[in-house]
Amino acid sequence: MISFLVSAFVLINLIFLLTLIFFAWFRGAPTVFTPQKAVKKMVKVAEINDGQIIYDLGSGDGRLLQEAARKRKALCIGYELFPLILIWSKLKTPFIKKRGRVKLIFGDFWTKNLNCANVIFCFLMPQFMNQLGNKFQKEAKTGAKLISYAFEIKNLKPKFVLKEKGIAPIFVYEKDMNNKNRIYQREGL
């Protein structure tokens, strides 16, 4: 009887965990970390200033925000759907020497407004990139940067693409007054 209850408990927890993993997958991406070399490059090209607000959409173990907060006195906010990785990121953040603040929040970034972000990092599945491009266009303020690891946003024109040996390309987008026109051109509307 006890072994049945233990097996049922383990099974239920396993199903719960798998559901959460697949949920995150279908809402953006599975948990795969950006390589440390790319993390450093992404933070560098973001040109973050003190006092800015930085987002990571699907923050994983928090590595991008931790690096950003290490470099600058910025407020770094991450949204993460997978609770285990969120707990891990929260546990390791206090041990990292930093100048800024890191706030890691359980939540679906699609439901959050991007209007106060100066820099937005992401590493998401290609099928979500156009939707993210539209969200960025609609909500981000002029001058905000969107920095995507590995996958481009086809309906936005990048400011530049950084290609380095050993890592995937880094796509840098910047919201400006003309971005709307660019979307129309690219989509042929």
Ligand SMILES: C[S@@+](CC[C@H](N)C(=O)[O-])C[C@H]1O[C@@H](n2cnc3c(N)ncnc32)[C@H](O)[C@@H]1O
């Ligand atoms: C490819 S990983 C990238 C992690 C981290 N940003 C990095 O660069 O190392 C994507 C993360 O986004 C999370 N995720 C996917 N969809 C999400 C959503 N809609 N809201 C919040 N987090 C999401 C996943 O759980 C996963 O940990």
